[in-house]
Amino acid sequence: MSSHDATVTIYALIALVGLVLEAMSRTGRTEMPRLGTVLTRIMHTRSGRIGVMAGWMWLGLHYFAR
């Protein structure tokens, strides 16, 4: 396996873990919160809300803007 393939595989594994966590949260049989619930909790505070929106804006800038 090349370095490229290994790198992409690890990204895919991280995404897979995220999907598993989200799936676990939706079964209702664990205490795992949904990602949306975590975001809502973070965004309940002033700086959390503004920080999350700043992160979102940064994503747009990073991929599309100067």
Next chain:
Amino acid sequence: MIDCNNGVVNTGAGRPDETGDETTRRSTLPNVDPVIVVLTLAGIFDGLAGNPVHAFLLIGIALLLVSGADLHVRPTTRMNGHHPLAALAVAVVFAVVVGGFERYSWPATVAVIVPGVAGLLMAFRAARTPGPEPLVVGRHGAVAWASLFVVLGLWELTNLLLQPDLATASYAHPTLSTLLDPILAMHTGRSVLLFVWLALGWHLVKR
């Protein structure tokens, strides 16, 4: 103790009824909002990486949080989904038109900054009137999600540092940006990802 509501808080000693250990800890550690620290560090490193616009915006937002500024945005249409079809149409048109702009061009930059700043202003406005207490997130769940994003960030950073230099992409050690480059090189790809970005912003604003 970190108070995420008010940015930087004074570092005064604890109340008389608190334990000695707690009082000592409070009197010696600065009480700094982690969001401000993250935004400031991100702004500094983005600036060092040659992205002055990003740095200006990130540090500017951090300074606004430090100052406790309350941006009085004139209440307009509430982002509660009353006009979903109109919003969808605007998002599609935006994505198609802006997706036609060259990446990293000034038109694309302005086009992204406008909804970005609008989302931020809505965040400032919404922060003035917090909604009902959200569901409690258990410690294990919070640690699990936080760990996932920390690992993602560290893996991204590892690949960034394995590049020949910060501005030169590596096929052997691609960052997420490098992996997305072929998609973002196409008008269609840019439009789809712009739409996803807008939808994510809309989703966040409504929370």
